[in-house]
Amino acid sequence: MLTSVFIAAVSLALFWMAAFTLWWQMHAWRTPEVLASTRFSSPDGDEHVSFSLLLPARHEQAVLDHTIQRLLESSHTDFEIIVIVGHDDPETTAVAEHAAARDPRVRVVVDTHEKKNKPKAMNTALPHCRGDVVGVFDAEDQVHPELLAHVDHAFRTTGADVVQGGVQLINFHSSWYSLRNCLEYFFWFRSRLHLHAQKGFIPLGGNTVFVRTGVLRDAGGWDPNCLAEDCDLGVRLSSVGKKVVVAYDSDMVTREETPGSLMSLLKQRTRWNQGFLQVYRKKDWKQLPTLGQRLLARYTLMTPFMQAFTGLVIPLNVAIALFLDVPVGIAFITFLPAVTALVTFVFEIVGLHDFGKQYGLRVRFAHYLKLVVGGPFYQVLLAGAAVRAVWREQRGRNDWELTTHVGAHLDETAVSRQGVPATREDVPA
Numbered sequence: 001m002l003t004s005v006f007i008a009a010v011s012l013a014l015f016w017m018a019a020f021t022l023w024w025q026m027h028a029w030r031t032p033e034v035l036a037s038t039r040f041s042s043p044d045g046d047e048h049v050s051f052s053l054l055l056p057a058r059h060e061q062a063v064l065d066h067t068i069q070r071l072l073e074s075s076h077t078d079f080e081i082i083v084i085v086g087h088d089d090p091e092t093t094a095v096a097e098h099a100a101a102r103d104p105r106v107r108v109v110v111d112t113h114e115k116k117n118k119p120k121a122m123n124t125a126l127p128h129c130r131g132d133v134v135g136v137f138d139a140e141d142q143v144h145p146e147l148l149a150h151v152d153h154a155f156r157t158t159g160a161d162v163v164q165g166g167v168q169l170i171n172f173h174s175s176w177y178s179l180r181n182c183l184e185y186f187f188w189f190r191s192r193l194h195l196h197a198q199k200g201f202i203p204l205g206g207n208t209v210f211v212r213t214g215v216l217r218d219a220g221g222w223d224p225n226c227l228a229e230d231c232d233l234g235v236r237l238s239s240v241g242k243k244v245v246v247a248y249d250s251d252m253v254t255r256e257e258t259p260g261s262l263m264s265l266l267k268q269r270t271r272w273n274q275g276f277l278q279v280y281r282k283k284d285w286k287q288l289p290t291l292g293q294r295l296l297a298r299y300t301l302m303t304p305f306m307q308a309f310t311g312l313v314i315p316l317n318v319a320i321a322l323f324l325d326v327p328v329g330i331a332f333i334t335f336l337p338a339v340t341a342l343v344t345f346v347f348e349i350v351g352l353h354d355f356g357k358q359y360g361l362r363v364r365f366a367h368y369l370k371l372v373v374g375g376p377f378y379q380v381l382l383a384g385a386a387v388r389a390v391w392r393e394q395r396g397r398n399d400w401e402l403t404t405h406v407g408a409h410l411d412e413t414a415v416s417r418q419g420v421p422a423t424r425e426d427v428p429a
Helices: 002-025 032-037 064-072 090-102 118-128 147-158 176-199 213-218 229-239 262-282 291-323 328-334 336-359 365-394 412-417
Strands: 051-056 079-086 106-111 133-136 162-164 167-169 209-212 244-246 254-256
Touching (some): 002 176, 002 291, 002 328, 002 336, 051 064, 051 118, 051 147, 064 079, 064 090, 079 090, 079 118, 090 106, 118 229, 133 213, 147 162, 147 209, 176 262, 176 291, 176 336, 209 229, 229 262, 229 291, 262 291, 262 365, 291 365, 328 336, 336 365
Parallel strands (some): 051 133, 079 106, 162 244, 167 254
Antiparallel strands (some): 162 209
């Protein structure tokens, strides 16, 4: 009897977790009005804020110059680019200094920390920022020339302290896991973050995030010891009532590439999961004014681990229902999480179609098949990353495992869709 009650309780908990996650994931598509409200409004040509664009780069000599050149093509006229390089990284430093010699809008700041990571690099550059707004990009980013103009307009018309733009992994065809990785970004930036901004609690994305310089300095910059410094900053700013605006437009997103190997993806997810755990344990989210915000914060910061748990337990529940002698009612309850998983699969298939349509990418039957078949294996990967994150946190290991980039997203289609004709120089060898 106790076993049946336990099984039913776990099944119902998993069902509601999956149902809430799916509902939040679908937030942007609830009505045409909600979908329209998630986009940038068109700028009017006026420029009211200046930008300091931080570009931390470590062992990124293969992609850095392309990113700098794209930023320099911005239609906004009042910005500077601060490239942050390590004192022990001569190859990347050479690329950055060459770009600075070509254009005075580019400056190079050297990070001399013995143990390096992204937040330490950005904190090194923060005192050098001259702009009204600090923007963050990654060294492999492909940035739209009109983005800064749209962000300027968003600050002026909304009174925001922070503007979070969209980020999209684009090379969905590279591997079976890159397909799911791209869809995760699509749902997160296209829909889920808008709900967080509406509720007043938001874990910021790692780049294409813009913060008023005064607000950032008052907050003390980024936590140098947190592996999810973007999430941590969003939580801290939300906790003190700063206004965050999220805007997603497929023409304006910053395009990136998925990790190049399963091991690289595992390490990246481990870092993110461990960072979320660190933010949860810091308890800044407890300063949020309402119970609803605090519950959302608790759920969000623990989501990576609950998703991993869900992915492993749902097959077990189905097996229990099929092969163990349990009451019929309990057997039906154990199938509830599988029902939400099936609905999620259907929504993902529709999302993949929409993703391909928005970005002008040809989605074939094989891609839909990979999406469905790869789902359970991807959950196993997420579970492994979550377990590894807990293990590293318990052992006090918080070294930064760098994700390498090769420019897989810089293909001719991606470049031409961003409004610049593709050339051989645009496409890495």
